[in-house]
């Protein structure tokens with residue numbers, strides 16, 4: 129029997145362990161190299177099928193109208209693809225969100241929500257799209273969405289769509305939210321941005337990280353200098369966290385992270401974070417936690 133709901137579906141945050149800008153395409157998008165690392169902290173989504181074919185977000189998200197929510201836009205695309213494939217439209221769906229990830233945080237919250245929605249609806253609707261088909265469907269909505277659907281730690285190139293699985297240290301991360309929202313486009317538009325970092329190879333990353341139990345010392349985040357100059361709270365968080373290790377920014381900011389080899393070490397530093405900032409610890413995830421949820425629910429069906 130077809131399942132009619134799936135609750136408590138994780139949409140984890142990602143960290144960009146390093147992020148190099150290697151060039152710019154003719155359409156203005158930037159060519160990047162990065163390693164995407166999922167962590168066990170994120171949003172939680174709840175899905176219920178509807179009889180009437182409508183796609184609704186049932187939770188208010190401040191600053192994001194329902195029709196522009198990446199979840200809703202992604203599901204509208206999948207609904208059309210499903211109808212084209214099967215000759216009839218799938219049912220509608222209600223999506224509720226427990227939003228934990230800050231917007232404009234560089235943690236990929238909106239992208240992760242959209243990826244989780246696509247993977248869950250693909251299962252609930254029995255739409256039958258492959259992982260690769262879902263990734264291609266999602267790319268026009270956001271450069272980070274294909275990674276979450278790919279579902280494992282990845283070395284990414286292009287605008288983030290050329291993905292290869294890679295191993296990264298099995299460590300803990302402390303993340304500070306500096307309390308500002310950084311608009312990604314503003315960072316990429318900046319004249320200060322350097323766009324000529326020499327390409328690295330995936331084997332350079334692997335060789336480097338094999339020597340360490342925590343992530344540190346490989347590459348840099350080319351977007352950080354611009355974000356730091358435009359958003360002083362980002363600079364303050366990096367300065368503070370740098371006393372405890374190789375602190376850097378994720379994505380286009382604003383969040384800042386540092387790796388630790390144990391939960392205890394991460395806790396020790398977490399307790400010292402100044403009260404003006406929200407901060408949390410999280411463990412590196414090698415695989416998307418939704419994979420387990422979908423496998424278990426398939427068994428229950």
Ligand SMILES: C[C@](O)(CO)[C@H](O)COP(=O)(O)OP(=O)(O)OC[C@H]1O[C@@H](n2ccc(N)nc2=O)[C@H](O)[C@@H]1O
Pocket residue numbers: 144147156157158159160162234239269270271272273286287288312313316379380
């Ligand atoms: C910086 C990263 O977070 C790294 O993971 C992502 O590449 C950004 O991904 P995202 O937030 O999904 O961003 P998108 O919604 O795709 O793009 C927002 C804007 O950032 C700029 N942009 C984004 C990605 C990219 N490779 N080059 C760009 O120039 C474009 O002006 C684009 O209009």
Ligand SMILES: Nc1ncnc2c1ncn2[C@@H]1O[C@H](COP(=O)(O)OP(=O)(O)OP(=O)(O)O)[C@@H](O)[C@H]1O
Pocket residue numbers: 191192196197198199229230231232233234235236237238239241242272310312379380381382
């Ligand atoms: N479900 C959603 N959750 C959060 N933001 C959304 C959502 N849908 C659309 N958005 C829009 O996307 C913008 C970016 O949000 P997101 O949380 O992905 O930022 P981010 O962490 O900086 O992402 P990235 O690392 O990909 O740059 C928000 O400012 C918001 O306008």
